[in-house]
Amino acid sequence: MGAMRSRLPLAEQRDEVECRRCGVVCQKVIHPQRCMEQGCPFLYAYEAFGHKYAGCLQGVFGVAIDVEHLTRARKRRNGFGAIRAVREPLPMCPAEIERAYEHRAEPLGCINPEFFELADRPSFRVIENTRPTA
Numbered sequence: 571m572g573a574m575r576s577r578l579p580l581a582e583q584r585d586e587v588e589c590r591r592c593g594v595v596c597q598k599v600i601h602p603q604r605c606m607e608q609g610c611p612f613l614y615a616y617e618a619f620g621h622k623y624a625g626c627l628q629g630v631f632g633v634a635i636d637v638e639h640l641t642r643a644r645k646r647r648n649g650f651g652a653i654r655a656v657r658e659p660l661p662m663c664p665a666e667i668e669r670a671y672e673h674r675a676e677p678l679g680c681i682n683p684e685f686f687e688l689a690d691r692p693s694f695r696v697i698e699n700t701r702p703t704a
C-alpha cells in the first residue's frame with residue numbers, strides 16, 4: 571500500500587477566545603490583578619523606560635501592564651478590571667466570559683454553549699422543559 575501523500579483534512583484546533591456566532595459578542599477575559607494576588611509563576615516583570623511592566627509568560631493575555639497602575643488600581647473598589655485573553659486560559663487563570671449586546675440574544679439562546687466551558691470549571695447545563703404543551 572502506498573504512503574499517504576496528502577494530509578487528512580482534519581479541523582484545525584484553534585483557541586476560541588471570541589464568539590460572534592449570534593448577535594451577542596462573547597469574549598474570554600483575564601483579571602491580571604488576580605494573577606498577581608495568586609502569585610502565578612507565569613507572571614513575569616521587566617523594567618523599561620523607567621517603569622516596571624508585567625506580562626504573562628504563557629501568552630494568555632498579550633499586553634504588558636504597568637505594575638504601578640496595577641498596584642494603584644487594587645485600592646479601588648472595582649480593581650484593575652479585565653483584559654481580553656488572546657489564547658485559551660489555563661486552569662489556574664482568573665478567567666471569565668464577558669458578553670456584550672445581550673439584548674441581541676436569539677430566542678433559542680446560545681448556539682455555541684461550549685464557548686462558556688473554561689478549563690477545570692463547571693460545564694454548561696442542558697435543561698429540558700418536560701411540561702406538556704396544550
Ligand code: SF4
Nearest residue numbers: 605610612626630663
Ligand atoms: S498563566 Fe494565567 S494566571 Fe498565570 S499570569 Fe498568565 S493569565 Fe495570569
Ligand code: SF4
Nearest residue numbers: 589592594596680681
Ligand atoms: S451567546 Fe453563544 S453563540 Fe452568541 S456570541 Fe455568545 S457564545 Fe457565541
